[in-house]
Structures are given as structure tokens and as C-alpha cells.
Amino acid sequence: MLTYEDLQLFIDGRSREPASRRRADVLDPADGHRITTMPLGDAADVDAAVAAARRAFDEGPWPRLAPRERGRVLTRVAALIREHADELVERESHDVGKPVTLARVVDVETAAQQYEHAAALAQTSDGAVRHIPIPSFAYTLREPVGVVGAITPFNFPLILSSTKIGAALAAGCTVVHKPADDTPLSALFMAKLLQQAGVPDGVVNVVTGTGADVGEALLRHRGVDKIAFTGSTAIGRHAASVAGEHLKPVTMELGGNGAHLVFADADVESAVGAVIKAFVFNTGQFCMAGPRLLVQRPLLETLVGILEQAVPGVPVGDPRDPATVVGPMAGDRHLKKVEEYVALARSEGARIVCGGERPRMAGPLAEGTFYSPTVITDLSPDSRVVQEEVFGPVLTVQAFDTEAEAVAMANATPYGLAAGLHTTDLARAHRVAAALQAGIVWVNDWALLDPAIPFGGVKQSGFGREYGPESLESYTRSKSVVVAMPPQAGDEGAGR
Template sequence: MSATYEDRQLFIDGRDTASAAGRRMDVIDPSTGNVLTTAPLGDAADIDAAVVAARRAFDEGPWPRMSGRDRARVLHRVADLIRERADELVEIESRDVGKPVTLARHVDVETAAQQYEYCSALAQTLDGSVRDTPIPALAYTRREPLGVVGAITPFNFPLILSSTKIAAALAAGNTVVHKPADDTPLSALFMARLLADAGAPEGVLNVVTGTGPEAGDALLRHPGVDKIAFTGSTAVGRRAASVAGEHLKPVTMELGGNGAHLVFADADIESAVGAVIKAFVFNTGQFCMAGPRLLVAAEVHDAVVEVLRQAVPGVPLGDPRDPATVIGPMAGDQHRKKVEEYVALARQEGGRIVTGGGRPELTGDLAGGFYVEPTVITGLPADSRVVNEEVFGPVLTVQSFADEDEAVALANSTAYGLAAGLHTRDLARAHRVAGRLDAGIVWVNDWAMLDPAVPFGGVKQSGFGREYGPEALEAYTKTRSVVISLPTPPQEES
């Protein structure tokens, strides 16, 4: 077994720590269905120990009191170490999540490095402002860290989504307790040690692996946590926000999505179809900002569907360790079963399976993996559950529209509002439609163009708050106002 994902301990107060109850959980390789290793099964006692360490590091330690420039040096060193140890991180994400190694290297690992680089720059920009007032006083503001941040992340992008929260929180001077998904805990444990190697003081980042009902709930409820940063499904996020609300903790919620992808008749069809395929098979469809709803102008609907029918089966699917693979397995058997249930439901709702709809025929160890075929479905009614709910797998539904107004109405018709996209050669239409789509980020003539400088986040049931960009640090800071009296000097006698 590789040392990269050997049996590991929790990381609390700067050191490896066995879980209080001594329990462990299996970690499965989704490409084979076999046990890869084990991880600690932490619980409320472990969360308490981690929060106590984070609290002490914030209240008494050097991190919040460092200059932004000094924190920036540590964060930039993290970025350097991520790139230096890229091979290990690629192996972890591929084995733990089932990610194709090419995707893991060029997207997950590189994005995480860029996040720490960008946040190292932001750490040096946290300044306040002087306010002009008519009162006889000097009034100014300070932006200060919140305290202990509880970060809860999902299974689909473990490295990226944890880095999104941790880099921004640390840049602002907070300390962090991170609870990763129980399905995919390995990169979180690896990164905790990497941050320590980069110079993060003891207690600044603590990682407790375990289940949501035990470790996650304990983190949400802990009185020593000052803020919750959550990414996950809308159903779980709704409950997490409710629990945090009981304790009046500020929260950011990056939740589910069901993005609409609009193709107008004047679009470059070849380019548009390439983006459409990327939008629904990227990360095997396990992407909150995926584009699983394709809306096509009626006059080009049949042509687009035919191109998809021919092109989708040719997208390389198989062993995540093969650099040519584009589509790997689902991250777990329960995720695959959920996708299969939606495909069966689509048939019941009157949908036509254009391509896919089953399990691919694979041999050897891959035969036990959690694979599903990328699937394209047409003919579903507007009120179809498959159209309106988040499938979270490589399933694309196709609907037609008559004009721009109908396209926008269909795009905005679901409860979600995380991402959307459109294809057109008409610049005026691009700006006009982008301004009407009810989504936190809109892409034009491509999909999933993301950068740490560009904020994203949801509306409606896709959550609230923004990650990436300077806006991200607003969620991890508080504003303190200072007003210093300036009495009028006494008049001198003439």
C-alpha cells in the first residue's frame, strides 16, 4: 500500500491523534469497489478536542496577530508544496474519489494551488477605511477575523472545496476545524500535514474525519465555533443552516444546482456541443455547477441531439489511472444507484434514452467499480422530476424552446440557481440573456470557466454567500468601528 494513503490519524493541535473511541471506517476505491484503506471515525469528543485547539490557537496563538504579509508567506508556501507533491495528491484524489488522473492533476491539484496563491495576496489587502463624519471624532473601520471556522465539505471535489474554504479563512486570520466527507477523507488529512510543513502554527488547521450525523452535527452545534462554511446538498444544507441558526452562527451555504445550458440557433453548434458534453460529464456529473439541463432552439434541436447521440459514446470512460480517461466511476455505489433510479424514472415519465442508460461493460478489477454510462434523454415534460431535481451524475436532459423568453423561463423554472450558460454569436443577446438568468454565475460560449479571482455562489435553493474572489473574505471577517473623540481645542484669549 502506498504511503500516500496509508492508514492515518486525525490531525488536532498540530499532531496526529487517534480518535477518542478508537474507531475507524473503510475508504473504498470507486474504480474497483475494493477497500483502499481506513480512516478515523471521529465523533463529538474529537470535534471538541479540535475546537478547543482551534480556539486556543485563535485566542492565544500567533496566527491572528501576524501581519497579513506574514500569513501570506505561509499560504504561498502551501501553494508551492501542493505543486511539489502533486503526484501524491493526484494519486489520493484518483484512488479516493475515482477521478481520472488527468483531471485530478490539471484541475483539482492546480486549482488548489492557485487558491492558496490568490488568498496569499488577499491576506495583504485586509484594511479598513477612515469615514468622514460631521461629529468631532476620527472614525475608522477595521476588518478582523471571526474566530474559529467550522468547514464542512462534500465528496465530489475534496481537495478543491476544502482549499476554497480553508485558504480564505486562514488568509483572514481565522483558525479552522475541517470535517470532510466520510466517503472521501484522504486529501484533507494529507493537506493538514502539508499546511503544518508550510509553517501553519499548531491548532490553526484541525481535521476530524467521520460521519455527518456524528462529527458534522457536533461541529455545527459546538459553542466554540464562530462561523460555519458548508458545501453539500440542499437537503443537508437546509438542516445545517437551521442548526447553525439556533446558535446564531453566521453561515455560508454552497448547495445543490441544476444548471440550464441554452443553445440558440445562431450558435457555433460544434463548439456548443463540446461545451455541453463537458458540462454534464465533467467529474462524472458529480458537480454542483454542472449543466444537466440542455435547452435548445427548436430549429436546431434535432441536429444537436443527433450530434450528441454520435459523440457522447466516444468520450473515453474507464480506468481513472489511464491518462486518456475522461469519465471515471461515481464516487460510491449509493451515488450510482441514485443515478440509475433517475434514469428508470425518466423512462416512466415518457423520456427517450438517446444514448447510455446502463452500466458499461468493463473487465478485470474495473468490473467491480461504480460506473454508469453517460446518458442523454429527450421528450421529458417540463414538470418531470428528472428535469427539475438534481441528479448529480452524467445525465443530460434535452428540451426545446421557441424563443428567447421561453428559453429564459425554462432555465429559471427550477428551485436552483447556482450556474447557467448560453451559446450565441449575438453579443447583445449574450449580455441580455446573461442578465436574465437566475444564477450566481453565467458562462457564455463555454462552461465551467472558473478562477480564484471570480466569485461564485448560489441563489434560491442553491445557497447564499460567495466563494472565490475578494468577496470570499467578506464571509470570514467582521467589521469593527472605532470612533475617537476629537474635542474642539479651547479658544485662545486675544
């Protein structure tokens, strides 16, 4: 088991104390014990980090390296992530309560793949020649946007920071990263791995602290050229507003409340596995979760009966046990939010099919922030529990009769990040996928992701895309160059 020294900010290639000298405890959600302390940065630390990133961008080698050289460094980052997989697994598990098997198979491996993909993307950011009728030679350049302020949430600290930092570095940008208030462990460790891989000083800086102090200062800093944000819709709305005041480009990957449609002709066994995965994955703390199950009426009773038997068997427990599937919520405030939504469902007369309470845990785990996977039926479509993002292991179930009704119900929330459907009718699969208002749609499974597949939201789930070649568009800008061609002999009248 790792032991942690008091954490430090990482600015301009060095660890340092915050200007305020203030600190906060970092707690393990599995048993509530203090892991270490983290520095509480403020505007002065953001100033220092942005100044370092600005120098690295304006004067340093990173933006001027040949794309192939940047790609080699990013490939080394991926290798170092795999080399230090055990340490990263423990950090993610202690920080978020993430089960170690999930952290190893999904979080660490995905982060490594993200940097490998970023290495490939680094060599694809090219301009193009434009053929125009006037006597000139015209072409475009793709240039790095500059200093990026990356703000990431608590639920996937390693993956969501790698998503932004990898693409930004591939484009030649520099970064100031603000991780979530209470999950700093992997962010600060990764800053040193990036340095070890050959990323120059000042290119990646990490300032921990609160959103009110560090996040707000980063949003408003005139030295930051672009904001890349993942988090709740409410905070994203504020972040976009502040960035708009400064005419600063932003990408926003925000909340979700995905609908999971199961048609009567679906393969039931396959559908049940995907439905459970979609709402218990990462303890339901997953913006692309599928917490709204819509079932065609002939299959409703059967599917609910299977879930009633199967869901209580999902292993809930110590995140350090490789057999655990569902660990604790990331903290007490997240747990209380889920409890409030389930209490609201009860007050509205809903049926709690299974779960609906904290599980009884033994020993130190009794102090952990655990919640049993919960299935709820008999809620009205306009219930807050259906309409809002619960962000925990809670599944609501509703019936539909026709395909058109299913699509209307699926689209009837403000969110549009992810959706899914199960059917053996290929024509229906394509037809419904096209009609669902979501940035990504899965057919006959859930959460199939790869760094090559772009994702992002519509409506109040945000804008912009991460992953895939589309991600580079967010970290580059296009410049047009038009070179006048002198008239050739005999063309004296050209242009008149």
C-alpha cells in the same frame, strides 16, 4: 502507487486516534477494494479540535501575524501542493475515482492557485477612514471572525477544502475541517502540508467521521464562530437551521441544476463541446454542472443527432489511465441514485438517446461504480429528472422557441448556482445573462473558473460567495472605531 497506513485524526498539530477507537473502510470506487481505514471521530474529538482552534485563535500567533507574513506561509502551501502533486493526484483518484488527468490539471493546480490567491487576499483586508460631520475621527477595522467549522463534500475534496481553508487562513481565522464521510485522503494529507509550510499547531484541525456524529457536533459547538458548508440543499437547509439556533453566521454553497441554453445562431461545434463538458465533467458529480440542455427548435434535431454520435465516444474507464475522461461514480449509493432517475425517465416515456446503463468493464473494473454518459429527450418540464439534481453524467434535452421562453424554462427550478448560453448575438448574450437566476453565467463555454472570480448560489443553491475578494467578507467582521476629538481653542461652543 501509494500505499496507505491507517489514517489518524489531525488535532493541535498531531495525529491521533479517535476517542471511540472506531474505524471505517475507505474504498476505491474504481474496483471496490479497500484502500485503508479512517478514524470515526465523534463529539469528544470535535471538542478537542475546537479547543485547539480556540487556543490558537485566542492566544496563538496566527491571527496576530502581519498579513504579509500570513501571505508568505500561504504561498509556501501552494508551492508544497505542486511539489507533492503526484501524491495528491493519487489520493484524489483513489478517494473519488477521479481520472488522474483531471485531478492533475484541475484539482491539484486549482488548489495551488487558491492558496496563491489567498496569499494575495491576506494583504487586502483593510478597514477605511469614514469622514463624518461630528467632531471625531472614525474608522473601520476588518477582524477575523474566529474559529471556522468547514464542512466539505465528496466530489472535489481537495478543491473545496482549499477554497474554505485558504480564505479562512488569509483572514486570520483558525479551522476545524470535517471532510466528507468517505473521502478523507487529501484532507489529512493537506493538514500536514499546511503544518510543513509554517501554519502553527491548532490553526487547522481535521476530524473525519459521519455527518451525524462529527458534522452535527461541529454545527452545534458553542466554540465555533462560523460555519462554511458545501453540500446538498437538504443537508444545507438543516445546517443553516442549526447554526441559526446559535446565531452563528454561515455560508452555504449548495446543490445546482444548471440550464445550458443554445440559440439557433450559436456556433454549433463550440456549443457541442461545451455541452458535453458541462454534464460529463467529474462524472457529472459537479454542483455547477449543466445537466439541462435547452435548444432553440430549429437546431434541436441537429444538436441531438450530433450528441447521439459524439457522447458514446467519450472515454470511460480506469481513472488511473491518463486518457480516461469519465471515471466511476464516487460510490455505490451515488450510482444507484443515477440509475433510479434514469429508470424514472424510462417509466415516463422518455427517449434514451444514448447511455442509460452501466458500461461493461473488464477485470477488476467490473466491480467499479461506472455509469455511461446518458442523453435523454421527450421529458416534460415538470419531470423530477428535469427538476431535481441527478448529480451524475445525465443530460436532459428540451426545445424552446423564443428567448423569453428559454429564460422562463431555465429559471423554472428551485436552484440557481450556474447557467450558460451560446449565441453569436452580443446583445442577446448580455440580456439573457442578466435575466438568468444564477450566481455565475457562462457565455459560449462552461466551467470557466478562476480563484479571482466569485461564485455561489441564489434560491436553494445557497448564499454567500467563495473565491475573489468577496470570500474574505465571510471570514471577517467589521468593527467601527469613533475617537472623540477635543475641541480646539475658540471652539468652546462646538456641539451645543
